[in-house]
Every structure is written in structure tokens, then in C-alpha cells.
Amino acid sequence: MLAKTRTAALSGLESVLVDIDTDISSGLPYFNIIGLADTSVKESTERIKRAIINSGFTYPKNRITVNLMPAYMHKRGSHFDLGMAVGLLRATGEIKAEKDDSHRIFIGELSLDGEVMPVKTAFAITAGIIDQEKGKINEIIMSYRNCRECSILTQNTGISLIPARSLSQVADHIRGRHIKAYDRSHEKNEDAGDTADIDFSDVKGHEEAKEAIAAAAAGGHSLLMIGPPGTGKTMMAKRIPGILPPMTAAEQIETFKIYSCAGMTGEDCCSKMKRPFRYVTRNISRAALTGGGRIPLPGEISFAHNGILFMDEMLEIPQEIIEALREPMEEKKVHIVRKEGSVVFPADFIFAGASNPCRCGYLGDPERTCTCSASKIRSYRSHLSGPMSDRIDICTEISRVDYERLMDRKSISTAEMKSWVETARNMQEERFKGCAFRCNAKMPDSLTEEFCRLGNREAGFMREIYIDHGVSTRRYYKLLKVARTMADMRESPDVRMEHLTAAFHYTRFLKKE
Amino acid sequence: MTGKRKTGSIGEELAASILQSKGYYILRRNFTCPYGEIDIIAVKNNVPAFIEVKVRSNNRYGEPCEAVDIKKQRRIKNAARYFIAQCGRKYEKFDFQVMEITVNHIEDLEF
Numbered sequence: 236m237l238a239k240t241r242t243a244a245l246s247g248l249e250s251v252l253v254d255i256d257t258d259i260s261s262g263l264p265y266f267n268i269i270g271l272a273d274t275s276v277k278e279s280t281e282r283i284k285r286a287i288i289n290s291g292f293t294y295p296k297n298r299i300t301v302n303l304m305p306a307y308m309h310k311r312g313s314h315f316d317l318g319m320a321v322g323l324l325r326a327t328g329e330i331k332a333e334k335d336d337s338h339r340i341f342i343g344e345l346s347l348d349g350e351v352m353p354v355k356t357a358f359a360i361t362a363g364i365i366d367q368e369k370g371k372i373n374e375i376i377m378s379y380r381n382c383r384e385c386s387i388l389t390q391n392t393g394i395s396l397i398p399a400r401s402l403s404q405v406a407d408h409i410r411g412r413h414i415k416a417y418d419r420s421h422e423k424n425e426d427a428g429d430t431a432d433i434d435f436s437d438v439k440g441h442e443e444a445k446e447a448i449a450a451a452a453a454g455g456h457s458l459l460m461i462g463p464p465g466t467g468k469t470m471m472a473k474r475i476p477g478i479l480p481p482m483t484a485a486e487q488i489e490t491f492k493i494y495s496c497a498g499m500t501g502e503d504c505c506s507k508m509k510r511p512f513r514y515v516t517r518n519i520s521r522a523a524l525t526g527g528g529r530i531p532l533p534g535e536i537s538f539a540h541n542g543i544l545f546m547d548e549m550l551e552i553p554q555e556i557i558e559a560l561r562e563p564m565e566e567k568k569v570h571i572v573r574k575e576g577s578v579v580f581p582a583d584f585i586f587a588g589a590s591n592p593c594r595c596g597y598l599g600d601p602e603r604t605c606t607c608s609a610s611k612i613r614s615y616r617s618h619l620s621g622p623m624s625d626r627i628d629i630c631t632e633i634s635r636v637d638y639e640r641l642m643d644r645k646s647i648s649t650a651e652m653k654s655w656v657e658t659a660r661n662m663q664e665e666r667f668k669g670c671a672f673r674c675n676a677k678m679p680d681s682l683t684e685e686f687c688r689l690g691n692r693e694a695g696f697m698r699e700i701y702i703d704h705g706v707s708t709r710r711y712y713k714l715l716k717v718a719r720t721m722a723d724m725r726e727s728p729d730v731r732m733e734h735l736t737a738a739f740h741y742t743r744f745l746k747k748e
Numbered sequence: 749m750t751g752k753r754k755t756g757s758i759g760e761e762l763a764a765s766i767l768q769s770k771g772y773y774i775l776r777r778n779f780t781c782p783y784g785e786i787d788i789i790a791v792k793n794n795v796p797a798f799i800e801v802k803v804r805s806n807n808r809y810g811e812p813c814e815a816v817d818i819k820k821q822r823r824i825k826n827a828a829r830y831f832i833a834q835c836g837r838k839y840e841k842f843d844f845q846v847m848e849i850t851v852n853h854i855e856d857l858e859f
Contacts, residue, residue, distance in 0.1 A: 263821075263846060264814050296811055 238325035241340045241372070242318035243360050244303075244310045247531060247571075247578025248496055250363025252340070252371065254304040255315070257322035262298030268319075270303030273311040273530075282313075282345050283320045290349035290403045292329045299323065309530060309575065314354040317343035317376070320402055321409065332409050339374035339397075340364065341405075342381070349402040353380040358495035358505065361385045362488065365392055376405060382417040384504045387488065390419055435474045436648035438467045440636035445471070446724075447631035447741055448587075449652045452478050452543075453659035454720030455674035456713075457564070457586035457626060459549070461744050462633030463603075464596045468589035471633075472514070472545045475587065477649040479510040479542065480660050486510075486541045489581065493537050511542030513584075517551040525559050531571040531578045536563050539584035549588035550618040557623055560586065564626050585676075586627070590619075602635060628676065628713050629741040659723035675720045680712040687715045687730050696735055706742075714738045759803030759849040760787055766847075772797065781830040784823030789831060797843035798828045805851045812848040 238257045243250045266280040287294050301319055303310055318341035324330045342360055344352040357377055364372065365388050372394065377385065379398035389396045395416035399405045408414045435445060444460060448471060451458035460468045482490070484506070491505035513535045515524065526534035536544055546552065563569045567583040592598040593612045598605040607615070663674055666686060672678060678686060689697065701711050717738035718730045727734070764774055772790035779786045788799040800820070802812035809815075824844065832839065 263816055264811065296813065 236326045236328065238322045240318045240322040240325070240336045242315055242342060243340055243364050243368075244308065244315075245312070245356055245360055245363065245496055246308060246576075248359065248363065248492060248533075248580060249578075250360050250367060251305065251308060252364070252368050253308075253310065253315075253318075255318045255322045256302040256304065257319065257326045258300045258302075259295050259323075259326045260298050260300070264296050264298065266299045266301075268301045268303065270301075270306040271309050272303055272315075273309065275311055275313055276303075276315050279313065279316045279319060279345075282316055282347060283323065285347040286316070286320060286345040286349040286402055287323065289347060290401065290406075292324060292403075292406075293327065295323070295327050299326075311530060312354065312356055313344040313352075314342045314356060314360070316345040317341040317351055317399070317402070317405065320345055321405060324406060325409075330406050330409050332411065336409065338372055339376055340372055342375065342377040343399065344378075345402060351378045351399045351401060351405065353378040355498040355500050356495055357381040358384050358388070358500065359492050361388050362492050362495075365389065365394065369394070376408070379417075383422065384491075384500070386417050386419040386422065387484075387505060389417075433474050434477065434649045435471070435652055436646050438470050438474070439643055439646045440640035441467060441471065441633060442647060444631045444633050445647045445652060446737075447629050448475060449478060449655045450659075450717065450720050450724060450741075451585060451587060451629055452480075452652075453656040453674075453724055454628075454663070454716065455585050455676035456628035456717055456720060457676075458588070459627045459630040459744075460587075460589045460633050461592050461630065462589075463598075463600045463635065464591060466633045466635055468633055469547055472547065472587060472589060474649060475543055475545070476509065476512040478652045478656050479512070480656060482508060482510050482541060490541050493533050493540055493580065497532050497538075499538075511539050513539040513542070513544050515544060515546045517548045519552070519556065521556050521559055524556060525563065525569050525582075526571050526580050529573070531573060531580075533580045534569075536560065536569060536582040536584055537580040540581050541583060542585070543587055544584045546586075546588040548590060550590040550615055552618070554618045554620065557618065558620065561622060561626065588627075592632075599632070600635065624745045625707055625709055627745060628717050629738075630744045631741055632744055655724045658726055659720060662723040662726065675716045675723070678716055678719075683712055683715045683719075687719045689730060689735075693730065693732055693735055696732065700739060710742065714742070717741065755805065755851060756801075756803055759851070760801045762849060763799065763801045763847045764788055764790075767799070776831075779827065779831060781827050783826035783830050786824060786827050786831065794839065795841045795843050796832075796839055797845055798824060798831075799845045799847055800824055801847045801849065803849045803851060812850065813846050816846050 236259055240255045242253050242255060244253045268277055284294055321341055342354065342357050344354050346352050361375060369392065374395050374397060376397040376399050379400055382396055382398040386396055397408065397414050398417045399414065404414060447458060450456060462468055487505050487508040490511060491508050494500050515535050522528060522534065524534050524536060526532060526537055563582040564586060569580050569582045571578050593605055593607045594615050595606045597603040598612060667673055700706060718734040721734040721737050722730045767790050768774065772792045774788060774790045776789040779789055786798050787801040790797050790799060800816055802815055804812040
């Protein structure tokens with residue numbers, strides 16, 4: 236007998252409906268899965284067999300052939316179990332139902348005792364299905380433990396989410412003893428909450444750097460911190476998550492999807508998702524950074540989507556790995572091309588980096604002398620190529636704090652910086668109403684004329700900079716945008732001289748040879 | 749003969765008589781060659797059938813036919829090739845079968 240059921244498979248971030256054909260024919264007992272299934276899918280034969288027997292159904296003594304269509308697409312993951320088991324039960328006649336299963340999809344792994352287990356990719360699969368195949372189905376059956384996170388996607392779509400506990404319960408559901416659809420209304424909307432236990436006030440002094448960091452977080456600008464070892468670069472970086480504005484619901488879904496597709500979600504719901512802060516050190520590989528693998532998975536830059544990617548010891552990282560960031564930083568997404576086809580992962584992150592000024596680390600330090608030769612310094616700096624440094628909006632030099640400063644009780648705290656960020660974000664929100672972008676860094680160059688209107692004195696200053704300092708066109712517009720953020724942080728409707736000079740000040744290091 | 753072998757030979761005896769009653773002509777019993785062993789080779793309508801007899805007294809270790817794994821299948825196939833090569837006749841079709849015999853009750857094992 237032949238039976239048809241449905242599930243879905245992930246290809247990158249997109250979901251594809253997969254038809255499961257189950258056929259039982261005469262022959263020696265054998266369970267064969269075809270349709271480019273990888274090991275995790277092939278292993279499901281044993282799980283399905285035990286789950287069916289332990290749920291009290293009979294398991295056929297014949298030859299079973301399962302075909303997963305479309306057959307050209309690679310399939311992986313354990314969520315095919317439930318669909319295949321139901322198909323098998325239909326093929327053996329254990330489940331007899333009038334209606335076929337073409338309007339529902341099954342997502343779930345089976346344990347040996349027949350329990351429907353949650354899968355980490357459920358969120359990404361559901362999101363993809365709702366985006367692309369919405370009209371074709373009206374019911375998704377998955378483990379009750381996946382329903383909470385996925386219900387945010389199915390609300391108001393007309394698709395009912397069926398929380399399943401066991402295979403026999405699913406069988407009853409198909410026979411007509413329906414399981415109640417998941418009800419989201421009793422769900423409390425949990426907030427991400429503030430749990431930052433480290434505060435910027437732990438870092439004494441560094442007012443300039445803190446302003447730069449706040450500006451980067453407020454306007455979405457890329458940031459580079461340069462300074463000798465032990466001055467607080469990493470310490471400050473670790474405190475950045477505390478000043479980031481909360482994510483919107485849409486942003487949470489986008490980012491959570493990426494984590495789900497890589498199987499990196501925990502028990503937490505997507506409404507508890509915080510703006511990601513990804514910390515990358517020098518031992519990272521290129522594939523881990525941009526995403527990759529034979530079956531493409533997202534990398535750190537995608538995990539930092541809508542958040543911050545922080546590269547510590549940036550100039551120690553091989554240049555080719557740093558250069559790999561160039562296209563994603565411009566396009567806000569990354570293409571991974573494989574011979575089976577290419578996938579696109581979003582990668583809209585704020586770049587932040589930290590580095591020593593030279594190999595020994597003490598170049599420019601007032602107390603200690605640098606022991607590097609001129610050529611060594613040059614080769615160290617060359618890790619940051621021209622095009623890459625041109626993409627960095629703000630660069631701040633961090634130097635040793637004086638003793639008086641270190642002993643100072645008062646220093647700028649996370650709360651204070653967060654209020655600057657919020658002020659600036661509100662100003663941008665107001666200004667960019669109806670635009671496709673929401674922060675200054677993403678403002679198209681053509682709109683700077685409208686949004687960063689300059690007075691006579693300011694225009695003269697910019698002219699001087701462009702002509703005398705030989706800045707690139709890209710840098711010219713970046714200066715305007717950073718100045719706009721500086722103005723926003725101070726609630727100034729106009730970009731004034733002090734904002735432009737501050738923006739220009741933060742490019743000092745990048746010009747140095 | 750041990751009890752296990754005895755059960756097996758009783759099963760094969762039974763299988764042979766069932767086959768005969770179905771119109772098969774038994775060519776060989778326990779055909780052995782360097783490649784493996786075939787329990788019964790029978791012929792019907794000029795199609796030789798290579799039959800593996802599986803006897804089980806309980807289902808504790810799975811269904812009898814499940815015991816015929818890919819390794820056993822390969823041995824039977826090779827032995828069948830050997831038989832076809834040396835039997836001196838030309839056949840166009842061949843048939844491979846597994847006969848399951850489940851024993852409920854054994855009485856009088858003394859022959």
C-alpha cells in the first residue's frame with residue numbers, strides 16, 4: 236500500500252515542502268529511504284520501528300520504501316521521523332482516515348517509546364513555510380515543546396499549530412479525535428529584561444572611547460578601538476550589550492530564525508531574545524566567520540544579525556579572514572555558493588574591533604617604548620587594508636588612564652550611555668519615518684543632503700577636509716553620517732561644527748601610515 | 749544431532765513436503781559448495797527456486813525472515829550461481845524464497 240504525508244526541509248534559511256511517499260511491498264524485511272537523505276535521516280529507520288512497536292501498533296514484515304521529494308535536494312535533520320512514521324501507519328492500514336494528509340505537515344523526532352521530541356530547527360522551518368508555502372497547508376503538527384516558540388509565527392495566519400505528545404496521540408488526531416490547537420492567548424509575553432551584571436562604570440576614564448562606543452551603538456556605525464594591552468579595550472567591549480537598545484519583535488524573529496536554523500536555540504523563546512553580541516577572537520576560521528560548510532550553515536556574522544560583531548585582536552587575524560567581511564558589511568547579507576546552489580544568510584551587524592597599535596603593543600604609549608621596527612609596524616598595520624579601514628566609521632585610540640582618573644569614583648556608567656543611545660535612536664526613528672532604513676549608518680549617500688543639512692561654516696569645513704586631507708568619497712559621506720549621530724546623541728536638530736570635528740577626530744588613526 | 753539442528757532438519761523436512769504439495773520438484777537438499785549453502789533447490793515450470801528455510805520456536809529474537817540479512821543473502825546468491833554453473837542446464841528465470849516456519853510445540857524428538 237502507498238501512503239503520502241508531508242513535512243518540510245531547510246535549505247539555508249528557506250523551507251521547502253517535502254512529500255513523503257511510503258510504500259510497502261512484498262519482499263524480505265527492509266527499510267529503505269531514498270531522496271538524498273543524510274545519515275541523520277537514515278538513522279530514523281530504527282527510531283521509527285521501535286516507536287511504532289512500542290506505541291502498540293504492528294510493524295510490517297515486508298519491504299518498506301520511503302521516498303522524500305523533491306529528490307534532488309539534500310535533506311538532513313531528525314524532524315522527518317514523525318511524518319515517516321505516520322506515513323508508515325497509513326500504509327499498513329493502522330491509521331484509516333477519509334481525508335488525506337496533504338494539508339498538514341509533521342515536524343518532530345521520535346523517541347523509542349513513541350514520544351514526539353522537539354527539534355531545534357522547528358522555528359526556522361515554520362518561519363520558512365509561513366513565508367513561502369502559506370497557502371498550501373493549514374495545520375502544523377509538532378512536539379508540544381516546540382509550540383511555544385513557534386506560536387508567535389502562526390498567529391493570525393490561519394494555520395493551526397497542533398501540540399503533539401506521542402505518536403499514538405497523533406494517530407488519534409488523524410483518525411478524527413482531534414488534539415486542541417495550541418492557544419497562545421494564555422502566553423505571557425516575556426521581555427528580554429535587563430540582566431547585564433557588568434557596568435561601564437567599572438572602566439574608569441576613557442570618556443572619549445565611551446562616547447565613540449555609544450555613537451556606534453546609536454547610529455549603527457562600525458567601530459575600531461586601538462590601544463596598548465591592558466588599557467580596557469576588551470573590558471569595554473564586553474559591556475557593549477548593556478547599552479544596546481532592545482530588539483523589535485520583527486528583528487527578534489529574523490535573528491532567532493538564524494539561530495534556529497543552525498540548531499543553536501535553547502529553551503528560551505524568541506521574545507526573550509536579546510540583541511546579539513558575538514565575540515570573535517583570532518583563532519576563528521573563515522567558514523566559522525562568514526558561514527559555510529558542505530551544507531551551508533550561518534557563521535558568526537549572521538549570528539550577529541541585528542546586533543554587534545566584536546573582533547578582538549583584530550590585526551592578529553589573518554588578512555584574508557578580515558577581508559571576507561567586506562561584501563557582507565556593504566550588502567548586509569552573505570552569499571554562500573555551493574555546487575548544489577547558493578544560499579543567502581542575512582548579516583546586518585555593527586562591526587566593532589579592537590587591536591594593539593603594533594605587534595609589541597606599545598606604539599604611542601607615553602610610558603613605555605615600542606620595540607617594533609618601522610617595517611614590522613608597517614606589516615602589522617597592513618592587515619587592515621585600505622578598503623577595510625575605509626569601511627570603519629569610528630576609530631578611537633585608547634591610552635593608559637592617569638592615576639587620578641583611575642582613582643576617580645565617578646565614571647560614565649552604562650545607564651548614562653544607554654540614555655544617549657536611546658535619545659539618538661528616538662531622533663532617528665522620528666527622522667526616518669517612512670524610510671526603509673532606521674539608523675544613520677544605513678542612510679543612503681544621496682539622502683545626506685536632506686538629513687545632514689550643513690550651514691555655511693560647516694560646509695566650508697567639509698570642503699577643506701575633502702580637498703586638503705584627501706579623504707575618499709565614501710569617507711566624506713561617512714563623516715557626515717557619524718556627525719549626524721553625534722548631533723542626535725545631543726538632541727541637536729542640526730549638524731554643527733562640533734559634531735563634524737568630533738566625527739573627523741575619530742578617523743585620525745585610520746589616516747596614519 | 750543437537751536439539752537446534754534437529755529442529756532445523758524437521759523444519760526443512762516439513763518445507764520440502766509443503767513445496768512438493770505445491771507442485772515443486774525437489775532437485776537438491778542441503779546443497780553445499782565453497783560459496784555457501786542452500787537449504788532446498790526446487791523447480792517448478794522450469795524456474796528453479798532457491799529456498800532458505802528459517803525455523804524459529806519463538807519470536808524473541810525477531811521475525812524468522814529478518815535473520816536473512818544481506819550477508820546471508822549474498823552467500824545464497826553465490827551458492828546459486830555455483831549451482832547454475834555446474835548443473836548443465838539453461839534457465840532463464842530464477843526464484844529466491846525464504847520459508848518461515850514457526851514451531852509452537854515439539855513432541856517426541858527421538859526418531
